[in-house]
Amino acid sequence: MANTGKSGRPLSPHLQIYRRTLTMMMSIMHRATGIALYAGTLLLVWWLTAAATSDAYFDMVQGVFGSWIGQIVLFGFTWALVHHAAGGIRHLIWDTGRGFDLVSVEASARIALASSIIITIALWAFAYGVM
Template sequence: MAESKNAGRPLSPHLQIYRGGLTMMMSIVHRATGIALYAGTVLLVWWLSAAATSDEYFDFVQRVFGSWIGLIVLFGFTWSLVHHTIGGIRHMIWDLGAGMDIPSVERGAKLTLAASIIITVVLWIIGFGVMS
């Protein structure tokens, strides 16, 4: 068998070549938020099922979601939903052919991250304001 001239080297760019950047991390986070939304949908189905089952079971689920760990999970789910939605809008803008130059891509990544955090916090402030 013939000896490869690429012996000892990767055949395609790999982790040794790439250096992490914001846009790479945003791509990974976009995928992770998509996975988190699947898990959050299971929690939503649990809550709706509890509402349809009985008052006692619904109160139990409400207590679980109202605990400190439940609130952290719900906050994370809210952020995942907002972040994934904004990321989807960003991808739709790219599909239209806009914002594909490197400075626009970097600016869009920063804007997506900042907007998702701000919108999530505002939604929770509004939510707690409505509850009180």
């Protein structure tokens, strides 16, 4: 396909043209965390199925989740959950008609990103403190 339409005007720019911004990356991450939550739900189903099946199978699944790679996956799942929720709150605020100016959009992106990291670390610190 040619780079221009019938009128001679250029077609839509390619991704190489766009400047990467925080809000663009947050939009992509919101979609990616949604996909990760879908996969994480399968882990939850696996864990619940193991709990309903037998003690030996549940112990095996607990061993997988308790391993260092399992802990990393669970930490990532926790962050995806918190980050997706923060993005959802951000969108909920936009649904009220507020926060559309560029300064507010940039600030809400920074707040959502920082809060997702801080809340995830706090949740895991609390969980390890309780254990």
